[in-house]
Amino acid sequence: MSAARLARFLPILDWLPGYDRQMAAGDGIAGLIVAIMLVPQGMAYALLAGLPPEVGLYASIVPLVFYGLLGSSRALAVGPVAIVSLMVATTLGEVAETGTSGYLAGAVLLAFLSGAILLAMGLARLGFLVNFLSHPVISGFSSAAALVIGFSQLKHLLGIDIPRSHLITETIAHAVSHIGQVNIATFALAITSFAILLIFKGRLAAWLKAIGLGEAVAGALAKSGPLVAVLATTLAVWLLGLNESAGVRIVADIPAGLPPLTLPGLDMDLVQALLPSAVLIALVGFLESVSVAKSLASKRRQKIDADQELIALGAANIGASLTGGYPVTGGFSRSLVNFTAGAVTPLASIITAGLIALTVVFFTPLLYFLPQATLAAIIIVAVANLIDIDTLREAWVYNKADAASLIATFGAVLALGIEIGIVAGAGLSIALYLWRTSRPHMAVVGRVGETEHFRNVLRHEVRTHPEILIVRVDESLYFANTAYLEDALLARVADHPRIKHLVLIMSAVNFIDASALETLETLAERLRDAGVTLHLAEVKGPVMDRLNRVAFEETLGAGRVYLSTHEAMTDLAGQLSIRAA
Amino acid sequence: MSAARLARFLPILDWLPGYDRQMAAGDGIAGLIVAIMLVPQGMAYALLAGLPPEVGLYASIVPLVFYGLLGSSRALAVGPVAIVSLMVATTLGEVAETGTSGYLAGAVLLAFLSGAILLAMGLARLGFLVNFLSHPVISGFSSAAALVIGFSQLKHLLGIDIPRSHLITETIAHAVSHIGQVNIATFALAITSFAILLIFKGRLAAWLKAIGLGEAVAGALAKSGPLVAVLATTLAVWLLGLNESAGVRIVADIPAGLPPLTLPGLDMDLVQALLPSAVLIALVGFLESVSVAKSLASKRRQKIDADQELIALGAANIGASLTGGYPVTGGFSRSLVNFTAGAVTPLASIITAGLIALTVVFFTPLLYFLPQATLAAIIIVAVANLIDIDTLREAWVYNKADAASLIATFGAVLALGIEIGIVAGAGLSIALYLWRTSRPHMAVVGRVGETEHFRNVLRHEVRTHPEILIVRVDESLYFANTAYLEDALLARVADHPRIKHLVLIMSAVNFIDASALETLETLAERLRDAGVTLHLAEVKGPVMDRLNRVAFEETLGAGRVYLSTHEAMTDLAGQLSIRAA
Known part of the structure; x- marks a missing residue:
């Protein structure tokens, strides 16, 4: 294996x-800095x-080291994240009770499977698969997931x-109907945490620089909000004894020591139950x-390198499953x-891992x-960034179908849950694309002045x-639009009884599949029976190569394949005037 | 309602x-003739x-009348068909035993649900939905279903x-291992039936005409093979007493009298169990x-009219469910x-229905x-027409992806069963389409001689x-190909360090969705950082309308949207030579 190929699989060789x-x-x-941020966030x-x-x-700890050795990104910080954590909770909630050893074993197994x-x-x-989630679907999904995550923290606040x-x-209704039970000390701690986090996140760096601190130091300090x-x-809890006097819930005992070595138990029933969610967690996490x-x-x-990222994240998750993560x-x-x-190399992540250890x-x-309320406040401030109105606003202006798939994904996540929501969103965006391509735009075109240019009669x-009817078909021809094309063209010909020639401009046709080829053959035959000759113009090289394999020009009978629309028009108009004379 | 609109919903008003x-x-x-054919076929x-x-x-009986009143086809002969019958057997085999009243009730319910x-x-x-089954998938499905149906008749033969x-x-293995139990009389009857059917189907009409019969009479006689x-x-069975002496299985008692009136029992558990199959039966039947x-x-x-056909077939099936069908x-x-x-009007079907009654x-x-062996022979000769090698051969020559989805559907039906098979085939053909559009063809183009035409540098x-790098993108831009586009263009620019301008020719781009718009914006920015200006040319009217809604030209910075590639080339080459001077 050459050094370059080896470096692709072990990116560390690139920078070390x-x-x-x-x-x-x-x-x-x-x-x-990341370690300081990650301790409270991870918890x-x-x-x-x-x-x-x-x-x-x-x-x-271990996942960061594994990613650092294998990942192709120099600055990616791997670890627990909000959306994946929520998906883990949803998945495991169906197979075990929180707090049981079965729940913990399920988490380890889920990491292993993902x-x-x-x-x-x-x-x-298969890194390309991630491309099939459109930006609006991701945006709708993230916004809804942020809301679900945020409101899941209401109990801690x-x-x-x-x-x-x-x-x-349901969450809000429950909170409102039990508003009398709110723990005032907990709520006060939550508000305090919010205040600190928002001040640090907001103008602190500017203030620190204003009082003379260097940019690097000011920036670093501003990140220590959590x-x-x-x-x-x-x-506050310790000094005031709020846990005992006021019933504030705290993190309490955390076992000291390095992570335990764990082996995911491969109980086949459990594997089967967790597998669909593991696929979604893997895909969403990768995305x-x-x-x-x-x-x-x-x-x-x-x-x-998307494929290398899959390998590195896979190793990180297997690392998590082996060390109680x-x-x-x-x-x-x-x-x-x-x-x-x-951070300029993955060594930053390895340092973070060491500090967490x-x-x-x-x-x-x-x-x-x-207090758990502080952790809840940290989560809420973090996920608030995921709520994205801009994409909706832009999609609404630019293309209503994109806006619709954003809103549908958002709604589906809120109404049906996070997993069904993203699958429904992805399915919808593919369905909308297919729907659009199944009803191609077609334009009847005519000659612009004395030029060789032909444009839509409705616009120019x-x-x-x-x-002579000249129609430009603005879509590749494939099984889903072939019936529509045939119906639309025959209807146009029926509307123009004087038509002798129909020319299809193929400049926007990038592909003709076998179903569409069959339709073109039938169309040529049916038009011929109606006294109309079918011609093509501006067929692209790769498309023409395929048509030549099946001797398509013969199916056209008297019809021809012209290089340009201009050539078609000149030739056919010439033929017609000779006949008329 | 106008007469024309009424006639659309009641096509009978058109011809009566x-x-x-x-x-x-x-x-x-x-x-x-159809009645003569339908009695044995129906059984x-x-x-x-x-x-x-x-x-x-x-x-x-009743389904033919209902279709005759509502259908938009003048010559369609509705009734039991092979593939749907096989699907009914597969579905009901999972909820009841053949011969039980539950099986019969299931068939009635299935007709009602479909x-x-x-x-x-x-x-x-929703008539357009049927367009999403490509011709190769249908061909593979039909061929495999014909084989499954044919071999299901082996026991009767x-x-x-x-x-x-x-x-x-499995069927063949079982038959071979029990070859000693073959009933010779049954097999002889089957062979006789095949011989009669094939002679009638083959050259009989020609022979009859040769001996002086009129074409119509000869044709009609040739159709009476069954x-x-x-x-x-x-x-033969009656005269030779083959049912008793040789154990030939016969149809035996058929209750005389008109069909019973039946009401599909809406047992919700059963409805739920049958619903997915009812959807597939409805779709395949409609197709x-x-x-x-x-x-x-x-x-x-x-x-x-595909939608009117749905209504007429729906009524026919509900008619079947109300009359023991x-x-x-x-x-x-x-x-x-x-x-x-x-047949020139649906009255032919209504006459058939009367004769069957x-x-x-x-x-x-x-x-x-x-003998049941005769019915089996009739089925086999009928479904043999469904086996379709031509489509495979043509698809293989024309487009391997189409051939692959044909073969995959064929294989899936044989290996996994008829219902999973067709769903898998349809899914695969959509996946192949998405895969193809997710990796668009792109061509670097140059000027042909002194003309205004620009063509692929590799072909001309x-x-x-x-x-100046001019690239023609041969696909609409949408979420699934936007990452590929970005990577490919950036790689091309990286390969040509002298490039100052990148012009994208958009003549084959019929649509740009919100994800692709975002990618184009990022691309313009990243190219600008690399000292390259992004321009567009030949943007279609509908695409430009959308881009204008979000003021896309501003994102291009120094870049422009040119009407033609020629204009772009002339303008940019001019700018560069002024700068050089």
């Missing part, structure tokens, strides 16, 4: 030889997934029990990851932080008094010939 | 006023569906018990029916016979000794400009 101190400094700072997302907080930390699916897709080079439901209305919120509220990786890579003119992927906001904090070994006692001042 | 004696003669003869298909033979006759689905689709104007299976290999086979073998109706209508310049549709061979025998009232005792002798 040229590694220098300046790169190390960037990676070091970025690794530290928060684990709780969102219905798992103990330490599982989120375990999922932030990892295996990603790996298999990568080896089969208010300190009341709300049964889990993907129906936001850490500050954690410290402030943990101290989120590859989108952020691509947008970061393009800023530095680097390239993302749960499904992970590249997260949007965390990767952006990693990138802007200066130190945390689980030494610092978990510090997190004992951390053009000249036509009473016995 | 002008009905004359000549039309009556044609309809009368055709009605008679044979009922047996294929696992139902008593009289059910096939019941399904050949009818209701067809009617609902017609009212919702040989007179041995073979368990029902959709796997032909009747002659029935008469000859029935007489067969509308294909034959269209091909016959085109021979006489008549029009088929089972799902029906327009059959291929029978309709062709009806047409060539001279007379048969069930008066003539069923005559069918007592009819053309001139290019070292600093």
Whole structure:
């Protein structure tokens, strides 16, 4: 295997030889900042997934190392993310109770299955599949998922029990009807956390620079909002004894020590039950990851290899399943932080992993008094970024079908749940595309002045010939539109009884499949019976090559295939005037 | 409602006023010939569906009248058909035992459900859905179904018990291993029936004409093959007592009298179990029916309205369910016979229905000794027409992807059964289409001589400009190909470092969806960062209208939208030479 090919499968070979101190400094700072962000986030997302907080930390160690060794992105920060965590909760909620060992075993198995699916897709080079989710579907899905995630945290903010439901209305109704049970201390801690997070996220960096701090230091400090919120509220609970006096729920005991080695139990019934969700978790996770990786890579003119990303994410998830974790992927906001904090190689991620490992070994006692309300606030602030109105507004102006698939996906996720929602959205966007191509736009064209250009008679001042109908078909011809084409052309000919020649302009026809070929043959025959000759013009090279294989020109009888519309018009008008004379 | 609109919903109003004696003669003869053909065929298909033979006759009375009143085809012969009968057998085999009242009730319910689905689709104007089955998929499906049907009759030909299976290999293996049990008399009757059927189907009409019969009489006689086979073998069994002496299985008692009135029992569990199959039976039946109706209508310049056909077939099936029948549709061979025998209006079908009614009232005792082997032979000769090698051969030459979906459908029907097979085939042909459009053909073009024409540099002798890259994109831009487009264009630009301008020729782009719009915006930005300006040329009217809604030209920065490639080339080459000077 050549070095270049090897480097493709082990991207680390690309950057390690040229590694220098300046790169190390960037990676070091970025690794530290991401670790500070990831400790509370990892715990928060684990709780969102219905798992103990330490599982989120375990999922932030080995997976990061595996991705760092194999991933083609230089700045992607892998770990627990909100949407995947919610999907894990939805899936496992159907096979086990939260808090049981079965639930935990299910999470490990789900990580293993998703990892295996990603790996298999990568080896089969199926990275292109992700292209079949359109931007509006992704936007509708993300916005709805953000709402579902946000409202799932309401119970932690208010300190009341709300049964889990993907129906936001149910969650709100329950909260309103139990408003008397709100735990005031919990709510106050949540508000405090929000205030800290929003201030740090907002204008803090500008203020710090204004008082003279360097840009790098100011930026780094501004990213420590979650850490500050954690410290402030943990101290408040500890000092005021809020957990005992006011019933504030806290994270409490987290087992100290490195992640346990776990082997996913391959109970075949459970595998079968989890497999469909594992496929969706793998696909959604891959989609989120590859989108952020691509947008970061393009800023530095680097390239993302979708198939290699599948392999790296697959390895990361299998790593998670072997070390007590749960499904992970590249997260949007965390990767952006990693990138802007200066990460230039995956070593940043490996440093983050090391710091998280130190945390689980030494610092978990510090997190004992951390209120769950703070973690809920961190989640809500993070997912608020996913709510995307701009795409809807633009799609509405540009193309109502895209807006419709956005709204439908959004609605389906809210009404039917996150998994059915995304499948329905993807199905709808494909159906809309097929529907559109099944009713191709056709234009009757005429000559513009004395030029060789032919344009739509409805849009331009053009000249036509009473016995020659020239129609431009604006779509490739394939099985779904072939009946429509035939009906539409025969109807047009029926409307113009003087027509002797029908010329189809094929400049926009990129392909003619076997069904459409058969239809063209029938059409030529039926037109001939009606005294009309069918001709083609401007047939593209690849299309003509295929038609020649089956000697299509013979089927046209007296009809011809013209190079240009101009040539067709001149020749046919000439024939008709000779006959008339 | 105007008369024209009313006539659309009641096509009978179209032809009844002008009905004359000549039309009556044609309809009368055709009605008679189809009835002669339909009595044995109806019974044979009922047996294929696992139902008593009289059910096939019941399904050949009221449904024909209902279709005659509502259908838009003048020559379609509705009734039991082979493929739908096989699908009924497959479906009911999973909910009841053949011969039980539950099986019969299931058949009636299936007819009702298919009818209701067809009617609902017609009212919702969903006739276009059938276009999504490509010709190769239909061909593969029909060929495989014909084989499955043919081999399902092996037990009747040989007179041995073979368990029902959709796997032909199993059927053959069972027959071979029980070859010692073959009933010789049954087999001899089967061979006799085949001989009669094939002689009539083959050269008989020519011979009869040679001995001086008129063409019409000779043609009509040649179509009575099934009747002659029935008469000859029935007489043989009766005269030789083959049912008792040799154990030949016969049709035996058929209850005399008009069809019973039946009400489909709406047991919700059963409805749920049968619904998916009812949808497929409705779709496949509609497809067969509308294909034959269209091909016959085109021979006489008549029009088929797909939505009206849905309504008429829906009514026919509901009619079948109310009179002890089972799902029906327009059959291929029978309709062709009806047409060539001279049917000019649906009255021919109504005459057929009357003759079948007379048969069930008066003539069923005559069918007592009819051997089941004869019915099996009739089925096999009928379905042999469905085996279609030509389409495969043509598709193979013309387009391998079409050939692949034909073969895959064929294989899926044989390996997985008729219902999964057709769904898999349809899914595959859509997937192949999406796959093809997701990797659009792109051509770098150059100027042909001194003309205004630009053609592919790989196919023609053309001139290019070292600093201007002109690429023609041969596909509409939508979510599934937008990533491919971006990668391909950026790679081309990276390969040509001297490039200053990239012009995309949009003559083959019929649509740009919101995802692709976003990609074009990003592409323009990324090219600009690389010192390359993006331009468009030959954008179609409808596409430009949409781009203007979002002020796309502004996103291009220094880039422009040119009317023609020639204009783009002239302008940009001019700019570059001014700068160089």
